[in-house]
Amino acid sequence: MAKKGAREIVALVCSVCKNQNYITERNKINMEKKLETKKYCKHCRKVQLHKETTKLK
Numbered sequence: 001m002a003k004k005g006a007r008e009i010v011a012l013v014c015s016v017c018k019n020q021n022y023i024t025e026r027n028k029i030n031m032e033k034k035l036e037t038k039k040y041c042k043h044c045r046k047v048q049l050h051k052e053t054t055k056l057k
């Protein structure tokens, strides 16, 4: 059964090495566009652009 509300768990994946580094929540109603954020990637050992994916590992 789906939970109440439109919040969705998404993962943030490094756009360079494709490693999943962060888990976050987003609100489907307010967020039409895909989330993109710059965060530190421990695999690249520097800040990279991270993109959201609904595929959780």
Ligand SMILES: [Zn+2]
Pocket: 014, 015, 016, 017, 018, 019, 041, 042, 043, 044, 045, 048
């Ligand atoms: Zn990376």
